Amino acid sequence: RGQRQALLFSATFPQDVQSLARFALNVEQQEAVVPFEEQFAYLYASLLRHTKEDPEDYKVIVFFPTARQTQIYAEAFEAAGMPVLEIHSRKSQ
Numbered sequence: 001r002g003q004r005q006a007l008l009f010s011a012t013f014p015q016d017v018q019s020l021a022r023f024a025l026n027v028e029q030q031e032a033v034v035p036f037e038e039q040f041a042y043l044y045a046s047l048l049r050h051t052k053e054d055p056e057d058y059k060v061i062v063f064f065p066t067a068r069q070t071q072i073y074a075e076a077f078e079a080a081g082m083p084v085l086e087i088h089s090r091k092s093q
Helices: 015-024 036-054 066-078
Strands: 006-009 059-062
Touching: 015 059, 036 059
Parallel strands: 006 059
Antiparallel strands: none
């Protein structure tokens, strides 16, 4: 069994999310402040870099501030050939 990798991205990082991250992820964590117009390119490059390190065993969680932004990024990543599971308030769970 290979090592697992989990990435957590969030527009905000409130205390309860920090607690969840420390409890569930227990891995080295990084954060970046990126100008809005550069966010997609930065996130896409980060995902590519991490998925290439272990293409068979990776999972990523990305949080966005709105359901619409989640939809837009999910469509963009799907168009780029990345497998996506989109979850937000506008979709039936």
